[in-house]
Amino acid sequence: MSSSSPDHSTTSASMLCVEDASEAISDHPSPPSLAAVWQPYxxxxxxxxxxxxxxxxxxxxxxxxxxGDGSVDVSARLDAINWMLKVQAFYEFHPVTAFLSINYMDRFLSLVSLPVRSRWAFQLLSVACLSVAAKMEEPQVPLLLDLQLFQPTLLFHPKTLRRMELCLLSNLNWTLRSITPFHYLHYYLTNLPSSSSSFNRLQLLSAASDLILASTRVIKFLEFPPSAVAAAAVLCSAGHHKPHVFHHRVNHEMVRRCHQLMEDYVLDTCPASTTKATRGHPPPQSPVAVLDVSTCASCDTPSSAHPQHDPPNKRLRSSAPDVRQP
Structure with missing residues (x-):
């Protein structure tokens, strides 16, 4: 199924309308099951x-x-990704929400140059990307103020974030329904040999999801299309060491290289990865469980920089921008 740009007036109305404080709810809804998250292809x-x-x-x-040449601050990019994944895990957003937010950020940075070593600009962009992605995928979205967890040095005003959201949307040409590796997972898992793993499809889906999110931290994965990343994640989750032909249009060489990269940079460096699952250990408890930065050797951000505390107000709301509460 091909992706198309959303209607500008409809999307802008849903994303940028004024929020009524009475719409906020206090209870955190249970996330839907993995089977309900992705429509099968x-x-x-x-x-x-x-x-x-x-x-x-x-x-x-x-x-x-x-x-690679330093035009993009890759250290700030990694910090932004670590932050997005932590907030995604905290609020139990769908995995595709986190991936979309990172996709928006990379697409924006490929078009717009941010000042190198300007961490506040990356923080502003990362909050805007996660906010827009959540509005696209989540039935309930935190207030913009509540979304800014784990960033003790800066707290952006909602009006500033809404301007950044508009800048993001404009540069992406309002093309928000990005094709991600998650679009391919159901098809790939269905086409795995029945004897490929002792785990059922839902467990493999959870494991592949974690690998896809973990791969976003490694800059080299930007080389590969979503179809190859999904194939590599499924192969790693199922314990395959040789590429499998899922579809005649999927580039076999791309899958082979991506699979090797995933084994080298994700499976071998993250002790909480799905390698343990394929060796007889239980799969991740939650499909939205994300590898913690402090346990991943490929991530340099210390865990102390991300205090694990509840925000003072964990209200959620429908897809509309937030305002300060009186």
Whole structure:
């Protein structure tokens, strides 16, 4: 299924309308099951359409080069990703919400140059990206003030964040329904050999989801399209050491290289990864469990920089921007 840009008037109205304080609710809803999160793509034609369109939802071709030559502050990018994943885990957002927020950030940074070593700009962008992604995917979204967890040095005003959201949307040309690795998971898992793993499909889906999110921390994965990342994650989750042909349109060499990279940079460096699951240990308790920064050798951010405390107000609301409460 190919992606199309949302209607501007409808999207802007839903994202930027004024929030009524009475709409906030106090109880945190239970996240839906994994089976309800992703709509399955079962037909070969659906997968072909996704592959045809996925390049339009990736960062520009020279973005990886700019990350390598210092034009993009990759350390600030990693900090932003770590923050997004921590907030996603805290609020139990769907995994695709976190991936979308990182996708928005990379696409924006491939078009707009932020000042190097300007951490406040990256923090502002990361909050805006996560906010927009949550509005796209979550039935309930925290207030903008409550979304700013684990950032003790800066707290952006909602009006500032709404301006940043508009800047983000404009630069992305309002193309928010990005094709992600999660679009392919159901199809790939369905096409795995029945004897490929002792775990059921839901457990493999959870494990592959964790691997996909963990891979976002490694800059080299930007080279690969979502179809290859999803294939590599499924293969790693199932304990396969050789690429499997899921679809004739999926680039076999891309999958092989991505699979090797995932084994080298994700499985081997994160002790909480799904390698343990394929070796007889229980799979992750939650599909939205994210590898903690402090346990991942590939992440340099100390855990002390992210205090694990509840916000003073963990209210959630419908998809609309927030205002300060009197």
């Amino acid at each position: 079962d037909d070969d034609s659906d997968i072909s359409e996704l592959i045809d369109a996925e390049a339009r939802h990736m960062a520009s071709a020279d973005y990886l080069r700019r990350c």
